[in-house]
Amino acid sequence: MKHSSKYTRQFFPAPEGEFQWLRKTYIDHPPVWCSVDLRDGNQALVTPMNLKDKLTFFQMLVQAGFREIEIGFPAASETEYAFCRTLIEEHLIPEDVTIQVLTQSREHIIARTFEAIQGAPHAIVHLYNSTSVAQRTQVFHKDKPEIIALAVEGAMLCREYRDKCSSDIRLEYSPESFTGTEMDFALEICNAVLDVWQQDCNQPVIINLPDTVSCAMPHVYANQVAYLSRHLHNRERVILSVHPHNDRGCAVAESELALLAGADRVEGTLFGNGERTGNADIVTIALNMYAQGVDPGLDFHDLPEMTRIYEHATGMHINERQPYSGSLVFAAFSGSHQDAIAKGMKWRESHPDSTWNVPYLPIDPLDIGRTYDGDVIRINSQSGKGGIGYLLEHYYGIKLPDGMREGFGYHVKSISDRAHKELLPEEVYRIFQDTYVNLSSPIALPAIHYAQKDGIDAIVTIQSGTGIETVAASGNGRLDAVSNAVRNALNLDYTLKSYTEHALEVSSKSKAVSYVSLQDRKGQLFWGVGIHTDIIVSSTNALLSAVNRMILKTV
C-alpha cells in the first residue's frame, strides 16, 4: 500500500460548528428505534431471507419491543411484496407496531409500494434519492436543481397516494448519501420535501439522515445532524432520524453522538447487519444505555436465542467479539481478570443492594440471558489461581485452601499450555482429582483401626511396593496418630502443616472434602485431598495423598 494523492477527505463539515451537544456526557432517554433488518439488512445478504424467515424475524423484532420496523422494499421482488401482504392479510402486525417500506422516487415503484401496504393499520412510506456529489455526477448525471426536482416529484407522488389511502400513513424522506453531500444542499433538499409534505398535513414527517458510506469521524456526522436539526422547516413537526453505516467502524458512535446532537430516532439493525460493514448495531446502542441505568425501551433478556434466530435466518455469523452478543464478550481467560471477577462477584454477594460494578463485566450477563457457567471464567494457559479456584468452587463446591491455589493454578496452566487448548470445567476437575484426591500409590492404607486411651492409638496397615506391614502409633487425634504411624514406618521426615475440611454436596449424598499439607525438612509443602462420606476416612485419604505426592516429589 503506497501513500499517494489518490485519496483525500471527501466530506462536508457543517458550516456552523457549535458543538454545544458535546458537553452532554450520556443519553438520558431512548430514541424511537426503527429496525431496518428486514430491508437494509436483508438487501446485504448473500441469499436474502425467505418468507418464513422474514416472518420469524419480524416476530422476534416485535417481541424485543420495536414499534417501527422497515419490513422491506416491496417493489423489489415477489418475496418482498408477498411478505408485506402476508403481514397485512394475516393480521400479524400488532396495533402498536408501524411497518415501514422503502421506495425510490420513480412512479411505478411508488405505485407498487402503496399497493403493497393497502390495508395496513399504520405504515411509513420511506422515499429516498441520492444527493451526494459522487452520485449526482457519476450515477444520475443531474445537477442540484434536477436532484431536488426528483425528490420533490417523488414527495408529491407519495403525498397523492397517501391522500387516497384509508390507512394511517406517515412519510419519511432520506437524502441518500447525505454525508457525501454539501450540507447547505442537503438542507435545501430536505426542506423542499418538507414543504411538500407539511403543506396541508400536521402529521410529523421523518427526515432520515443516512451516513450511507461513512467518510468522517463521528463528531463530524453528529454536527451535521445538529446543523440540519437547527435549520429544518417546522422542526417541531419533524422526527429527525439517523441511519449510520459502519464503513469506519463508527456506526454506534455516530448514532450515540447524533442523539446527543438532537436526533430523535435511530435506524439500525440487530448486531449491525447491513450493507458492506453493516448498519448501526441497535443491540449495542440500547445496551450501552441500559448499562448506564437508562431503560432503552427494548428487551434483550434472551439475547442467545435472538442470535440463534438471527444466524439461522440470515446465514450470517455473529463475531465472538461483537459487543454484548458475541460468545466471548463476557469471557475472562486471563488470570488477573478472573481474579478480579471472582472477588467482585463475592463482594456483590455481600452487597446485594449496590449498583452493578463488577470489574471487567460492563453488565450482568444474566440480564441478557447469558450465564456465569461457561460464559465468564474460562481456563487456558493465561489463567490464574483466582479463576481456577473460582471455577472449582462454582461447579464442584471445592473450596481450595489459599496455600493450595497457587500450586494447582500453575499446574493447570501448564497442562493447558502444553496441550495448547482451553480446559473445560470437567477437565480442570479431572486434573484436580488425578493430582490430589484419594491417591493410593505408591503407598496405600488398606486398613486402619483406632483405639482411644489417653490420646488416640492407630493400628495402620501399610501397603507399598515392598509388601504389607501393620504399624501402631499414637497421637493427639486420629489424623495425627495415622500420620505418626506412616511417618515412622516409611522413615519420612515431615511435619503435618495444615488440615481443613468442609462438606461437599454431590447430588443428594453429602461428602466431606479434606485438605492436608505436609512440610518436609527443606520447607517444601506437599498437598493432598481426600473425599469420602466418612469425615475420618476423608482426612486420612488427604494425608495419604500428601504422603504419596511427597514420595513422588510432586508439589
Ligand SMILES: CC(=O)SCCNC(=O)CCNC(=O)[C@H](O)C(C)(C)COP(=O)(O)OP(=O)(O)OC[C@H]1O[C@@H](n2cnc3c(N)ncnc32)[C@H](O)[C@@H]1OP(=O)(O)O
Ligand atoms: C442506500 C440504500 O440502501 S438504497 C436501497 C437500495 N436497495 C435496493 O436497491 C434493493 C431493491 N432494489 C431493487 O430490487 C431494484 O433496484 C428495483 C426493483 C428497485 C429497481 O430495479 P431496476 O429498475 O431494474 O434497476 P436499478 O435499480 O438498477 O435502476 C437504476 C435506475 O434507477 C435510478 N434510481 C436509483 N435510485 C433511485 C431513486 N432513489 N430514485 C429515483 N431513481 C433512482 C438510477 O438512476 C437508474 O436510472 P437509469 O435507468 O436512468 O440509469
Ligand SMILES: CC(C)C(=O)C(=O)O
Ligand atoms: C435508503 C437509505 C436510508 C439507506 O439505506 C442508506 O442510505 O444507507
